[in-house]
Amino acid sequence: xxxxxxxxxxxxxxxxxxxxxxxxxxxxxxxxxxxxxxxxxxxxxxxxxxxxxxxxxxxxxxxxxxxxxxxxxxxxxxxxxxxxxxxxxxxxxxxxxxxxxxxxxxxxxxxxxxxxxxxxxxxxxxxxxxxxxxxxxxxxxxxxxxxxxxxxxxxxxxxxxxxxxxxxxxxxxxxxxxxxxxxxxxxxxxxxxxxxxxxxxxxxxxxxxxxxxxxxxxxxxxxxxxxxxxxxxxxxxxxxxxxxxxxxxxxxxxxxxxxxxxxxxxxxxxx
Amino acid sequence: xxxxxxxxxxxxxxxxxxxxxxxxxxxxxxxxxxxxxxxxxxxxxxxxxxxxxxxxxxxxxxxxxxxxxxxxxxxxxxxxxxxxxxxxxxxxxxxxxxxxxxxxxxxxxxxxxxxxxxxxxxxxxxxxxxxxxxxxxxxxxxxxxxxxxxxxxxxxxxxxxxxxxxxxxxxxxxxxxxxxxxxxxxxxxxxxxxxxxxxxxxxxxxxxxxxxxxxxxxxxxxxxxxxxxxxxxxxxxxxxxxxxxxxxxxxxxxxxxxxxxxxxxxxxxxx
Numbered sequence: 001x002x003x004x005x006x007x008x009x010x011x012x013x014x015x016x017x018x019x020x021x022x023x024x025x026x027x028x029x030x031x032x033x034x035x036x037x038x039x040x041x042x043x044x045x046x047x048x049x050x051x052x053x054x055x056x057x058x059x060x061x062x063x064x065x066x067x068x069x070x071x072x073x074x075x076x077x078x079x080x081x082x083x084x085x086x087x088x089x090x091x092x093x094x095x096x097x098x099x100x101x102x103x104x105x106x107x108x109x110x111x112x113x114x115x116x117x118x119x120x121x122x123x124x125x126x127x128x129x130x131x132x133x134x135x136x137x138x139x140x141x142x143x144x145x146x147x148x149x150x151x152x153x154x155x156x157x158x159x160x161x162x163x164x165x166x167x168x169x170x171x172x173x174x175x176x177x178x179x180x181x182x183x184x185x186x187x188x189x190x191x192x193x194x195x196x197x198x199x200x201x202x203x204x205x206x207x208x209x210x211x212x213x214x215x216x217x218x219x220x221x222x223x224x225x226x227x228x229x230x231x232x233x234x235x236x237x238x239x240x241x242x243x244x245x246x247x248x249x250x251x252x253x254x255x256x257x258x259x260x261x262x263x264x265x266x267x268x269x270x271x
Numbered sequence: 272x273x274x275x276x277x278x279x280x281x282x283x284x285x286x287x288x289x290x291x292x293x294x295x296x297x298x299x300x301x302x303x304x305x306x307x308x309x310x311x312x313x314x315x316x317x318x319x320x321x322x323x324x325x326x327x328x329x330x331x332x333x334x335x336x337x338x339x340x341x342x343x344x345x346x347x348x349x350x351x352x353x354x355x356x357x358x359x360x361x362x363x364x365x366x367x368x369x370x371x372x373x374x375x376x377x378x379x380x381x382x383x384x385x386x387x388x389x390x391x392x393x394x395x396x397x398x399x400x401x402x403x404x405x406x407x408x409x410x411x412x413x414x415x416x417x418x419x420x421x422x423x424x425x426x427x428x429x430x431x432x433x434x435x436x437x438x439x440x441x442x443x444x445x446x447x448x449x450x451x452x453x454x455x456x457x458x459x460x461x462x463x464x465x466x467x468x469x470x471x472x473x474x475x476x477x478x479x480x481x482x483x484x485x486x487x488x489x490x491x492x493x494x495x496x497x498x499x500x501x502x503x504x505x506x507x508x509x510x511x512x513x514x515x516x517x518x519x520x521x522x523x524x525x526x527x528x529x530x531x532x533x534x535x536x537x538x539x540x541x542x
Contacts (some may be wrong), residue, residue: 015322051278054279112427
């Protein structure tokens, strides 16, 4: 192809950067791709940075030096994130979500890519200082959320499973007590999914008593990896005592009144 | 904020379009957002279109008329897709993936966002003429792939489950026979996840005998929805007879020689 015009280059550069969040590209990679000098590329990068930041669509970071380069960090303004979470809390409070036993139907929202992608970016922004090198969840309902958190961090997702017939080779197993049912269950993870020293961010959609979260922590520690954070979309107000501490939740489900068909959810302030 | 410069607008426009694949934005939405006249916006849209297409990074479609607007369709050149699939087949053929029973460890690839996002776009490109309004899979291993297919189509994902204790309200259940184990199992789906007339694309990572796929088809038909396509990343050569027909697979697992530690995978030609 002939050499691209500046505007076309900047469009392609924008797309390539946002398609690979967190990935550090060397300047020479793009210089070669676009057949331009480094000074020209630097101006292009500045244009992308300025366009994205002006409209609150994420940040472009440039690192100087031999190991330097450019990368895109997804994110939105604090106010946009607040509005998004408040709007989501409102949607979650809709009476037709009430399920028997005081739980909420959330699958439609968590399995909606537009919502889940955005949530993944909100989680990433909140936990980016932890620099996890993988995200972990347990099957099934939390997977879409956790996967988009992993996507925003551009790190692998590790899925722990409940069953024993997993076809993923040798596994690490632990037993845990579900805090709601008091039943002892098994949680398993492929042995090769996590390595000693890995920094793991645990993500799940809901935390009630924290038994499942406790199980995931045990599984991570069993292989010598480290839990750097525990993040939940919703925590329930009851039970008050949780089997894990030092966790973050975005919403608190304060009350589900099945008779009056009323749900009370609050957005937890950013600590 | 002050009015943005053209370059900044084009960067923001690129980001907004690619963040919402398939979504039709009206021209007036962007005219208002960027405080520009329609003629100016039209030029900006042309710049995005030209930049993305020049580098094989997807298409921008504009629809004229009152219900018209602009939307982004993810995708790559046919050659890029071929290279990606061939490279993935090579990775899948690595001897250390062999699991007892002649299956392959694929979790690291399917749970790697960079790979899964790209696969989602490859699946979408192949099936876009079917215009599904949701993607369906069954827990657990196929979920990441199916979710990124749903993301590329920008439609919801429906997850069928094996267990009975699902906390998603009333369910539709069917029984099916696993073609590998011959065991009768139950598959369940939240009643509100699918509606009569929905056009469903079934996605899973592996198809052996097709028993699980058959189960998903039954589940879809049970609620009066329609299966418009069945797509698998890998089909096994054995058994030759599958319990579903009219499906598409991208790879064929021809042989796993556990003793010689050799895997034979072929990329199936685009039909």
